[in-house]
Amino acid sequence: MGILVDSETRAIVQGITGVQGSSHAKLMLEYGTRIVAGTSPGKGGVSVHGVPVYDTVQEALKMHKANAAIVFVPAPAAVDAALETLEGGIKTVVVITEHVPVKDAVQLMGYAKQVDAKIAGPNTPGVITPGKCKLGILPSHEFTAGKVGVVSRSGTLTYEIAAALTRAGVGQSTCLGVGGDPVTGLNFIDALEMFRNDPETEAVALVGEIGGNLEELTAEYIAKENYPKPVVAYVAGRTAPVGRRMGHAGAIVRGKTGTAKTKIEAFENAGVKVAEKPSDVAKLLSQRLRKDQFS
Amino acid sequence: MKLYEHEAKSIFSSYGVPIPKHVLATTKEQARQAAAELAVPVAVKAQVLVAGRGKAGGILFADTAEEAEKAAKLLLKTQLKGAPVEAVLVEEKISIKREMYFGVTVDRLNRCYVTIASDVGGVDIEEVAQKQPSKIYRHPIDTRLGFRSFNATQIAKQMGYRGEKMLELAEVIKKIFTAAMDYDAELAESNPLVETSDGKFVAVDARLVLDDNALFRHVEFRQKRLEEQRDLTLEEFEAAKNGLDYVKLGGDIGVAGNGAGLVMATMDMINLYGGKPANFLDMGGGAPPQRIKAALRIILSNPKVQVLFVNILGGITLCDEVARGIIQARKQLETSKPTVVRLVGTNEEEGKRILADAGMPVFDSMEQAAQKAVEFAKQEP
Numbered sequence: 001m002g003i004l005v006d007s008e009t010r011a012i013v014q015g016i017t018g019v020q021g022s023s024h025a026k027l028m029l030e031y032g033t034r035i036v037a038g039t040s041p042g043k044g045g046v047s048v049h050g051v052p053v054y055d056t057v058q059e060a061l062k063m064h065k066a067n068a069a070i071v072f073v074p075a076p077a078a079v080d081a082a083l084e085t086l087e088g089g090i091k092t093v094v095v096i097t098e099h100v101p102v103k104d105a106v107q108l109m110g111y112a113k114q115v116d117a118k119i120a121g122p123n124t125p126g127v128i129t130p131g132k133c134k135l136g137i138l139p140s141h142e143f144t145a146g147k148v149g150v151v152s153r154s155g156t157l158t159y160e161i162a163a164a165l166t167r168a169g170v171g172q173s174t175c176l177g178v179g180g181d182p183v184t185g186l187n188f189i190d191a192l193e194m195f196r197n198d199p200e201t202e203a204v205a206l207v208g209e210i211g212g213n214l215e216e217l218t219a220e221y222i223a224k225e226n227y228p229k230p231v232v233a234y235v236a237g238r239t240a241p242v243g244r245r246m247g248h249a250g251a252i253v254r255g256k257t258g259t260a261k262t263k264i265e266a267f268e269n270a271g272v273k274v275a276e277k278p279s280d281v282a283k284l285l286s287q288r289l290r291k292d293q294f295s
Numbered sequence: 296m297k298l299y300e301h302e303a304k305s306i307f308s309s310y311g312v313p314i315p316k317h318v319l320a321t322t323k324e325q326a327r328q329a330a331a332e333l334a335v336p337v338a339v340k341a342q343v344l345v346a347g348r349g350k351a352g353g354i355l356f357a358d359t360a361e362e363a364e365k366a367a368k369l370l371l372k373t374q375l376k377g378a379p380v381e382a383v384l385v386e387e388k389i390s391i392k393r394e395m396y397f398g399v400t401v402d403r404l405n406r407c408y409v410t411i412a413s414d415v416g417g418v419d420i421e422e423v424a425q426k427q428p429s430k431i432y433r434h435p436i437d438t439r440l441g442f443r444s445f446n447a448t449q450i451a452k453q454m455g456y457r458g459e460k461m462l463e464l465a466e467v468i469k470k471i472f473t474a475a476m477d478y479d480a481e482l483a484e485s486n487p488l489v490e491t492s493d494g495k496f497v498a499v500d501a502r503l504v505l506d507d508n509a510l511f512r513h514v515e516f517r518q519k520r521l522e523e524q525r526d527l528t529l530e531e532f533e534a535a536k537n538g539l540d541y542v543k544l545g546g547d548i549g550v551a552g553n554g555a556g557l558v559m560a561t562m563d564m565i566n567l568y569g570g571k572p573a574n575f576l577d578m579g580g581g582a583p584p585q586r587i588k589a590a591l592r593i594i595l596s597n598p599k600v601q602v603l604f605v606n607i608l609g610g611i612t613l614c615d616e617v618a619r620g621i622i623q624a625r626k627q628l629e630t631s632k633p634t635v636v637r638l639v640g641t642n643e644e645e646g647k648r649i650l651a652d653a654g655m656p657v658f659d660s661m662e663q664a665a666q667k668a669v670e671f672a673k674q675e676p
Contacts, residue, residue, distance in 0.1 A: 101508045101509035101512070102479070102509070103506065106406060110407065155554050158556075183406050185406075237563070239572060247559075
């Protein structure tokens with residue numbers, strides 16, 4: 001089980017003939033991800049690491065059964081690629097591409113809502129259900145199968161926290177990067193909803209950062225829903241100044257909105273323990289899981 | 296990318312949004328001539344990219360061409376909130392009956408655009424939102440429908456207009472929205488958008504912030520982005536040209552890492568252990584020698600920096616390449632500042648060996664590395 005991807009996932013890699021697309025297709029195949037086809041307009045007919053390449057998603061879907069896609073297409077054309085996939089009926093799309101214009105992302109999310117599809121990203125490291133499927137660029141060796149769901153706005157921090165969990169003997173059900181952009185598809189609340197219904201997941205780690213107010217809204221959701229599984233959080237950017245964009249397009253404190261302080265307070269008020277350091281996430285989770293087992 | 300008022304106004308104007316008559320001046324003589332041409336009274340407005348310009352004294356009024364010259368002379372040698380004034384906009388003074396606010400921005404939660412209107416204009420809109428939230432009208436725009444005439448009419452009605460006036464204002468609002476979309480604006484606003492004493496609607500101020508990621512569609516501004524420093528510091532401008540994200544902070548421990556979240560976490564951890572980060576610097580994935588060198592050069596250009604802390608958690612990043620890059624960069628930059636490296640990822644054994652051979656402390660754990668960096672910083676005078 002886990003969320004979004006598992007051993008039933010059959011993926012199309014869009015932009016498979018590019019440097020990133022090709023090297024990560026190889027790594028995903030090595031991990032055991034079933035990649036049924038690739039696309040690259042103008043390069044149809046070739047094959048990359050044994051995966052047949054098509055000009056259009058439409059052709060790929062005529063020849064293969066697929067239920068997910070991952071996009072490595074450069075920013076100016078990334079949303080067009082994702083839209084073609086949605087139009088073809090695929091409901092799970094991971095958009096790795098960085099620097100996608102916000103206007104394009106808005107358009108993609110508008111259509112995804114209409115066809116009830118799930119988008120991870122843009123600007124995400126992707127998603128991994130350890131031992132079953134990786135649809136992304138996450139370094140596989142940091143992850144082990146287990147019971148903690150991880151959802152994060154940051155790539156490297158996801159690896160940092162997953163590695164710490166793995167070292168502490170705490171495996172993960174699924175790790176999902178939602179993306180560092182201002183407008184992304186799935187957010188923390190969507191991920192919590194999915195983790196809630198996943199029997200494999202017993203606890204959730206949220207990895208937030210400054211900017212926007214999704215952490216605050218997530219805290220509100222956890223309190224209101226009396227969320228049934230233990231949740232711990234980490235928030236990066238306690239020392240970030242106001243009004244400056246910290247790498248990620250979405251990581252910016254505007255006025256009093258989006259500070260780490262308000263996010264941490266919101267989580268704590270909702271009964272979510274907040275880790276001071278990334279490595280503390282594993283400690284807090286172990287505590288919570290143990291307590292729940294004995295209570 | 297923030298645009299200057301005069302740039303934003305020329306875009307607004309090309310969409311038919313009424314704006315005051317104006318002339319851009321870079322010298323006091325030009326300002327005097329402009330005022331004479333436009334007919335006094337005029338407003339002389341500093342062209343800077345910081346918000347709150349009015350409050351900071353960046354807008355002066357002149358009843359004669361001589362006064363306009365004086366105003367320009369004064370503004371052109373000052374700095375507003377740290378930004379030097381290189382040009383002023385000399386503009387006909389509008390006789391105002393009513394000030395309003397209209398803006399378009401991104402609604403992160405609903406993943407769409409949102410219009411924000413207020414019948415309180417000419418003041419800090421965030422302050423209005425806090426103190427008089429009932430005076431703010433937000434309309435998230437359904438992406439599937441786009442911004443329609445009915446949206447504009449609803450807003451104009453909320454601003455208290457009826458009949459012909461309502462339709463006129465709706466037209467102006469619609470034009471601003473269209474300009475915002477066509478230019479990939481993250482933020483488009485007119486504050487104040489006014490009703491003049493003779494009943495016309497005019498965008499007395501205009502602001503546009505373009506989406507940097509969409510500049511490939513706006514070649515003119517992409518070019519300006521590469522050539523003009525604008526609101527960036529020299530270091531930030533250098534960083535941007537090298538594909539790095541840099542933000543200067545107040546401390547003495549220079550920080551570089553691969554990944555925005557990781558670098559923020561690194562800064563926080565330095566702080567937790569009693570140190571002070573000097574900067575944020577994200578090198579992104581990969582980190583070839585060229586980029587590492589540029590990163591260290593920019594960090595070290597800040598004289599406050601006493602210690603370097605490089606935090607690499609590599610998936611695709613090759614640790615041996617990073618290690619060689621750090622050593623090479625330190626040599627070329629001729630720095631002997633203590634350097635602490637945290638290195639995990641592909642080829643990490645080789646990377647660690649290279650750094651250890653060069654006598655640099657290298658760690659698996661971010662905590663230990665941060666503690667070491669703080670320790671070094673405390674030893675420095």
